Each structure stands twice: as structure tokens, then as C-alpha cells.
Amino acid sequence: MSSAHILVVDDEPDIRTLIQEILEEEGYEVSVADSGGAARRQRRTHRPDLILLDVWMEDIDGISLLREWAEGGELPCPVIIISGHGTVETAVEATRLGAYDFIEKPISLARLLLVVERALEADKLAREVVDLKQQLPVVPEPVGRSDTLQRLREQVLKVAAHDTGVLLKGEPGSGKKTFAHFLHHNSPRRQGPLVEISVGSLSQSNSAVELFGSEDEERVHYGRFEQANRGTLYIDDIGDMDEQTQARLLSALETRSFTRVGGTEPVRLDVRIVAATRHDLDQAVAAGRFREDLYYHLNVVPIQIPRLAEHCEDVPELLNYYVTFFVDREHLPYRHFALAAQNRLRNYSWPGNVRELKNLVQRLLILGSGEEITLDEVESALQAQLMNRDSALEDSTLFELPLREAREQFEKNYLEHQLQEAGGSVGKLATRVGMERTHLYRKLKALGIDVKKGSD
Template sequence: MTGRHILVVDDEPDIRSLVQEILQDEGYSVATAEGGEAARKARRVRRPDLILLDIWMEDVDGITLLREWSENGGLPCPVVMISGHGTVETAVEATRLGAYDFIEKPISLAKLLLTVERAFESERLQRENVDLREHAQPIIEPQGKSPVMAQLREQAQKLAQHNSWVLISGEAGAGKGTFSRYIHDQSTRREGPFVEIAVGSMSAENSAAELFGAEDGETVNYGRLEQANGGTLCIGDIADMDLQTQARLLSVFQTHSFTRLGGSEDVEVDLRVIATTQRNLEDEVAAGRFRDDLFYHLNVVPLHIPPLRDHADDVHELLDYYIDNMVTHERLSYRHFTVAAQNRLRNYGWPGNIRELKNLVQRLLILGSGEEIEVAEVEQAISTQSVSGEPTAQIVPYDLPLREAREKFEHDYLLHQLMEVGGSVGKLAKRVGMERTHLYRKLRALGIDHKKGIE
């Protein structure tokens, strides 16, 4: 199973076979459907990366299918409409429902291939744009010139050349996610999707649906496994995964297929899994909290990321990197560390590792003034960091009335999250799951000046 998967839906056999042959010659995997019902079944069998959809068909017309797919959580992939006698009204409706483009019959093969290529390119750019918004310019390559980091990059490059599943371990904030992305970007799957999921953010009852997807009547919800098909799925904090979901994931490793919740047909996938953990999985296996067979499959090619204190020579380069990154992408004012401040940070223990360093730089750029960052300012910033590298929040006193205790927690929580997103209320709204207008009122009520990120 290589290449992109395209579903061709048309009630004319000659057109279906011609388009299928042309696309297969270009290296695409192609499935065909002779009508609306067949298209629904084909989507259950395998998630398409692009759909070529005829508008006029006898059983179910293309606009009805487009509306159905659009209303069930949005179109799962680009859809290109095919029509021999479309109207302006039809074109407007299809565009409103999310269709990428139109191809008129008789089909020009040159136009067909160009449209397909552009649709995939548009989807890739949209995916990268979402990634940039969510991750604020991901690091292309793990930073650091120390022998430790040079060896890790070399190991990661070797792992990238193989399709085996990978287990990355290390303390919180050490850079496990960065190396996961780096392995993907160095692999032959680099043009495919890179999908991340944090097990800790999923409830036990929803974890299976998140990973494997679900079917309910005509509604098909694709899980993270199908979203990552052809690319890489990064599973964060895999030690938190419940045993039942572990068993289903192991089955995917063994059979390269699975069944959606509520479904009855096997779904084939071709993807690589990179799992990360802060815990010692051998201890978890011994305690009966992690399956030994899944651990052995993952542990064939383990990669351990050491804490920052073990490669402190990289602190100076990391400081410079994050300053340049935040000045460029978050439009913060440029500042630089004095030599004394750099030496203090080089000898600091960094309990929160690289994440703590990044948070510290962001805090100093947002709250500080003046071009130089002196030792005294660094000492003050360090004193406000918790052992995990996160800004310290005072414990809410238990003797407060419930309303006051809740307000204090909300104040500390929102202030911390506001600093995490660089003072952007728009990003804060997405991060905490609140509507922006309501969030503005909440910030004002709690006395938080969002323009400064402080009271």
C-alpha cells in the first residue's frame, strides 16, 4: 500500500475505468464506485485521500453525498466534482459545501492530473498551516552541537530509514516530540501526514474511538490511525494507555488492519507508530499495567533522550535559538543574555528540561525590558519556576469560600496559559476551549490585563 488513495465515483463505466487507469499509471492507489451507495461503502473500507465525485448519478447524486459528508464533521479529504452539464447554482452549492474544484466532461486527462496534484498540494499547505498555528513553528532539527546531541541525531537518522515502530523515552520536556517529528521528516514517509495524539488527554472510554474511529449508520468518523495512513502516528505518554486499547494497537502492528467501533469490516493501514513515554515501561510491565508483547514490539529500536542537565553545553545555543524563534514568529522584542546570565543558566539543573528553557525565554521576553538580560533577572525568573519547569502557582488555601477559591484557581490557571501562548487571547481561547468574547469578560473579571499578560 503505497501512494495516495483516490476514490473515483461515477456511474459511467468507461469514465471510471479510464480515470482509474490514468491515476494508477501515476502511482496512485485507486478505488471506484458506480454510485452513491457504493461510494458510502468504499469510504468505510478505506479512508480516501481525495474523492473524484460525479454530480449526476441515478441512486444518490453527488451534491447529496457532499452535503452528507460535510455535515458529519467536515469533508475528510479534498473533493473534486465531475459534471457534464452542471449549472451555476450547482457549482455554488458544491463550493459552499467544501468542494475543491470542478472537472467538466469530456474529461481532459491533463486537466485531471493537474487538478489532482493541486488538490493534494492545497491540502498539504493547509495541514502545515494548522501545524504552525498549533505548534508555533516546530523545530526542523533538534538543536545542540554537543556530542550527545550529535549522536542522537545520527541515531534518529538511521531509525528514519526503516519502517519499524519506535519507542522514545525521556523526562518531561526533554525533546521526545521534537525527535518524533525529526524521524518522520527524515523518513520516506515525510510527504505523508504526521499525526500526534496524547494518551493522557483521552478518557479511557474515548481512547478507542480517538484511535480507531467509529461508525454509526451512514456516519463514518475516521480515527487517528486512518488520519495518519501513509505517514506517522506519534502516540504521546503511551504508558497511560489502558490495557484493552493496548491489545487493539498490538493487533494493528501484527495485521496492519483494525475494525472501527461499531463497524464490521477490516480497515487496512500503512503507517509507522512512534510512541513516547516518561516512565520506565519495564517497570510498568512488571506491575501489570503495560502489555509485555506490545512493549517488546516497541522496544526493538528504542531511543532515549537525556535530560538537558546531561548536555548543558547546548544551553547557550538553545537560548539563542528560542530568542530568534520568538522574535521572528511571535514578534517579541529582541533581548540577549549577558555572559554571566548564560553561565548561570548553563550551571542550572533544568528540572523541566528544554521545555523549561523555552518557557523561561518566553517569560523574559514578554515581561522584561531592556536589551540585556542580567543575572538578577534570570534568578528572579528561575525562582518563579516549579520543579517541572512551569510557572509556579500558589496552592489555593482550603479555608477560602468555594467561590473565592475557584476564582483564585481560574486566575492562576488563565494567567499561566496566557503566558504559554505568548499573550495571544485568540490562541488562549483555543487552548482552554472558551469562546473568545466570554474569555475577554472572564479575564477582565479576574483582573488579568491580556495586553501585558499580567495584572
Template sequence: MSATHILVVDDEPDIRALIQEILEDEGYAVVVAENGEAARHSLRERRPDLILLDIWMPDRDGISLLKEWSEDSGLPCPVIMMSGHGTVETAVEATRLGAYDFLEKPLSMAKLLLTVERALEADKLQRENVGLKRRAPLVPEPIGRSAAMQRLREQVKRIAQHDTWVLITGEPGSGRETLARYLHSQSARRERQFVDLSVSGITRGNAAYELFGSEADGHIHYGALEQAAGGTLLLDEVADMDLEAQGQLLGALDTGSFLRVGGSEPVRVEVRIVAVTQRNLEEDVRAERFREDLFYHLNVVPLHVPALREHNEDVPELLNYYVDYFATHEKLPYRRFSVGAQNFLRHYPWPGNVRELKNLVQRVLILGAGDEVTQNEVEGALGTPVPVPNQPLEGAVSFDQPLRHARELFEKAYLEYQLEKHAANVSKMAKEAGMERTHLYRKLRSLGIEIKERR
């Protein structure tokens, strides 16, 4: 994993050398530039994690450079200004343009190191906050005490110790991104960037710009590969990448370098790739929708996230987690799920997986009342359950209730299923159920099932 990369821009050789020596002793990777043009060249070669920028330089002053960089697509990283002739007005202008801090010369090395550390930490927190605002909250690690989830967590911990690429498969909503973030948090790259690139959201033909960035007329846009340098790049729904972009990505992975769009000099990159997909990439390879060579590059270590219905014993723990989460972070009322509701949800098929469960918890906490979430409330929130043919009885009805109530629930679920199956044709329903039509009508009315609503 590469060290934190710092660019020092100052026209005084002694100061450049001193700062470089101090920072390198602290474990940072340092590049120096003696003027504005050298600084521009360094930015073309590689995106730094932090810039120390002198204000007074012969060819182009630091404030002008700061303004130039901020007018592109925002500053590429935190910038700390340095000057021996600074004024209040200069400091205010630098702050307005986005500089993190302003240090006066002669420099105090202790203050310099502290400011660098704080700037890098502030940048990391800002990126994490942007990520949290952009997507649903994520759990710190995949939740569940089932054998499947325990095995999955152990696999991730072992894989995290090695710097291999990983392919994560599983249904939407099953927790694939959570697993990718957990992998990053357990690896030696945990202090570096985690960048999430949604491949399916890239406009067709724009993948090279998003992945590799661009440069034109001295203006640089850093793509996802450079943003994640030294850290982890998540390629979400990688199967949606077009074949041309797949070839370009393969070239970058093979050589460890790439060209920005419009660029002429190769850019070195060192990053861990985690690819995520809901599709079977081997089938896509056979259908020539996905490059076979790229598949083998990405599939060094495959991980499969099971659907929630495959580890439904974890449902109660997930319910408790999300109740606690929403009560703590969104100030929703704390409510507990009854035993009957938990048993019912354990046997629910969860087509939307963990994401659907999270949404259900949020819904009943917002709309419900009372300390307890009942089975009836859960059924209402999910819609009337329809049992699958040949599904065991306990899949539709909880056993933790009186026999009469359980029988009524079963009859209602059974007749709801028959209504859907036969498009509310009572004659066909009666024949399959082995009931007289008159008796069937009475039974439907007694259970509160309206036929006309289904037609």
C-alpha cells in the first residue's frame, strides 16, 4: 500500500529540503516543486493527498495557483499555505479559496506536522460524511450469528490481510457494499480512501472519463482510480461496464498505469479493486458480454453474500439492530417486535433482502404506535402474505398463537393465494379447493376477502 502523498511547493531550496526530510521521517511520501509550473507538472503526474504551497514565488504566486485549482472541479486535496510575508487579507483570501490553513515562516516543525495531520484527518472525515449522505446508512460489519454469516466474516478477515482483488456476488440489497466496506476496514488500506463508483450510473461512452479522469488546457479532472490511489476502489455492478471500457480497465490493471482522457503522459496507480455484481459473470463471458481476461483479473478471490432467506435465523438480530439504529440516529420511537412478528418475518421470503428489512423497520417505527410491533402490523406493512405452492405451513403461519386463530390465518392466506392464481374466478377456485361455490362465498365474506377488488 502506498504512503500518503504530499506535494511541497516552495521556491527556496533549503525550505523544500527541510520540509521533505521532516515529512519523510514521519512516513509520508513527498514530492517537491520549485515553482508554479513544476507544481502543475506534478499534479499531472499524480493526484496528491495534501499540498503545502508557498505564496510568494517568482513565476506564479500561490494565491493564483490556489484560485486556478479551485476553479477546475474544486481543490484536488487539502492545501496548506505558507508565507513569510503574509497579511490578514492574504490569509482571508486563501481561506475563501478553500485553503485548509495558513502557516507563517519561519516554520515551526511541530506546528507543521500537527497541521498536516489535522488536514488529512479533516479531509478523511469530510469524504466519509459525503458518502453517508449519498447512500443509506451502512452497518459496520455484516450482521448475523448464523453459520453462513460467521463463515463469511472469517473469509473477509483472512482475505483482507492479502492485497488481492475481490469479486463479490449476491442479490441486490443483500449487503454486498457493506461487505466491501468491511473488507476495506479490516485491511492495511483502512486509513486510505474507499471510493465507490456505480458503473450502472455512468453515461454510455463516459466510462473512461469517470475511471481515468481527463486533462485539457492545464485543467485536470481526477478519475476514480486516482481518487482511490493507495486505497480501495469499489466497482459497483461491474457487469454493466461496456466492452470498450472493460478493455481500458484491463490495460490499466495489467500495466499499473493509464492515460487520462486528453493526456499524453502515463499515470501510475496503485489501488485495490473490489468488484460487485448481481449477475453471473461466467455466463456473461460465455455470451461475450464480459471480457474473459478481465473476469479472471477480478475473480482472484470470489465472495458470495447469501440472500436473507438463506440465513433467516439472523432476522431477529437484524430487526434489533435497525430498531436501535433508527431510535439513536433518527430519533424514532423505540418499539420491540413481538415474538409472533419475529417468527412471521423469519419465514417471510425477503425478495429485497436486508435493504427491505431495514425499510420495514423504519416504516413501522414512523407509522406505528405503542411499544410493540405486532404480527398484524407487520403483515399490513408488507401487504397480505401469499404462500408459495408446496411451502411448509410454518412459512405462512406462526405457531405461537391459539389453534383457531392460526387456522383462520391459514385459510385466509390459502384463499388469497387461490384468488391471485385464478384471477378471482370463483368457479376455478371452488374446483381446486374442493368446495361448493356457495360455501366458498360465505367463507370469503367471513374472512373479509373482497372478490371485486381483485378483478
């Protein structure tokens, strides 16, 4: 993983060179600009992690440039103002606009390095706080000690050491995001950001902007790729990506660069891609829904995440983990599972995988009473889940899914019910649901609904 990228903006060549040499000796990646215009161009070419900005320059002063960058509400990265003729008013204005600190010339190199280090650390902590507020906590490490999980954990640790793309395959709720976090935090990029994006939550019209960013005159919007610079970009629901965005992603992976929407200059790419899918991408490629060349780029190291039913011996440990999780996080009353209840859940099929287990624990802690969760309580909860599953709109996990995934689950449940009502006849099913038969066959195949030959 490369070190932090610092942009030094100063119209004095000696100072630019001195600061550049000192920072590079400390292991930072440094770009320089001798004017405001050059600084704008540098920001477009390579997103900086920190900017050292001189106040007095010929084309534009640093405070005006700072104000321009802060127009969106906040600065894109920490900015440290440097000036040989600083005033209290200048320092106050810089701080008001969001500058991290103000350093006077002649520059104390020891102070410069200390302020740079503190600014980068403060920015990292701020981003981590934002991430925690925007998403539920992710399990830091896969929970369980089964042979299946131990082998998978060892496989992920081996893959994590090599800076290559990874494709995680598995059913919804099986823990793909957990393994993505586990991989990142055990990789050489662990000090860099882990940025997540779910393709299923994006509309076709804005997916390219969200991933690759955009440019409009002097304004630059950094997309998820640049936000994940020197770190890992986790792309969930990759199989739902539209064709145009697939083409952009393929180009970025092939050239290790991309162009923002509305931009003209290529931006260097220094990101590890971890993609995840619940779909069979081989079938998607064969059906023409997913680019074959992109699939081969992503599928360098495929990792299959097993269904919970395939490592059911981990269920008791998962139950205990999520009891502690909800007691600590949501202050729910502590309850423990009776041995008979644990045994029943160990032998349950878990169609919703770990996500279903987590929801079940939360519901039992909220609705139950007494220190022990009994077998009768568990049976009642499972029966309620079974009844709810008959109606996709009442499925407890459906509302947690991205819109595209929820719609697909509803379509699957709906067509399976209608097919049963039609006695297994696709011809009668087509009449019942008002679909052309050829299109209906493709839909049934895409949803994984088994239709027996001769059912017409």
C-alpha cells in the first residue's frame, strides 16, 4: 500500500523543494504546484490526502482557493495553511473555512512534520466515526470454530497477503461483508480505508458518479474509488451492475486508471477490489447479463462463503455472540439459550443464514422474559418465521435487503406460489400472471425456479 499523498502549493521554488524532500524522506508521496491553477489541476489528477497551501500567490491567494474548495460544505481533505506574512485575521479566516492549522514561515520542519502527522490521523479518525454512524457495526472476525470456518478463515488470510482482486460468492445473509472486513484488516492495506458500496442500492443513472466521481467546471466530486484510495473498495451485489458501469469498471481495472464523469484527465487507481455476489455469474455471463471479460478480472481469487447450514456446529457460538452484541449495543436484557433450544437451532435449516440468526436473537431478547430462552420460545419463533415466509412482504429479512434484491425475492415467492396454483403448468402460469411464455421461461430460470419438463 502506498503512503499518504500530500500536495504542496507554494510559489517559492526553494520552499516547495525543501518541503517535498523532507516529506518524501518521511515516506509520503508528494506532488507540488506553483500556483492556484496548478493546484486545481493536481487535485483533478490525483486526490490528495492533505494539502499544504501557501497564502500569497500571483494568480489567486490561498484563502480564496480554500474558500473555493470549501463551497460544498466541507474540505475534501485536511488543509494546512503556510504563510510568511500571516496575520491574526488570516489565521481566523482560514480556521473558519476549515483549515486544520496555520504554520508561519520560516517553517520549523519539526513542527511541520508533527502537524502533518496529526492532521492525517485526525482525518482518519473522523472518517471512521462517519463510517460507524452510517452503518451497523460489522463483526470484526468470522464467528465460529468449525472445520469449515477454520479452513475458510485460513484461505482468506492467505489471499489477504496478496494484493489481488477477490470475488466473494454466497447466499444473502451468509456473511460476505464480514469476510470482506476480515480480509481488509489482515491485508497490507489495513491502514487505508475500507469503502463499501452496494450496487443494488444505486440507480443506473447515478452509479457511475457514485463509483468514479464527477467534475463540473472547478468543482470535483470524489467517487468511491478515490475515497478508497490506498485501501479496499467492497462492491456488493456486483451481479446487479448495469452494462455501462460494467464497461467503466473493466476499463479502470485494465488501465489502473479512470476518468470522472464529465472529466477529461485520467485518475490513477490504487485500490483493491473485493466484489461480492449472490448470483451465479457463470450463468449471468452465459445469458449475456454480465461481461465475460469483467468476470475474469474479478474472479482471479473466488471464495465461496458457505450457508450457515453447512457449518451448523457454529450456531451455539453465534447465538452467544449475538446475545452479547445486542446486550452491549442496544442494552437489551441478557438471556441465555437453554441447551435444548440451542440443539433445536443447531438442526434448523437457516434459509436466511447468519442474518436470520441475528434477527431471531434480537427478537427473542426484545419479546421474551426470564433469564432463559426456552425450547418452546424458539419453536414459537420459528413457526412465526415460517408463517411470515409464506408472504414475502411479511418476511422479516426482506425489508433489510436492497430494493433490487427485495424485488427479486418477491418475484421468486410470487411465481413459485402461482406455479403451484397452476399445477406446475408454465402455460397456465403465463396466463395467470399475464406474461409471454418465452419471457416467463427466462424469468423462471433467472430466479432459480425449477420447472419440470413437460409441465405444459
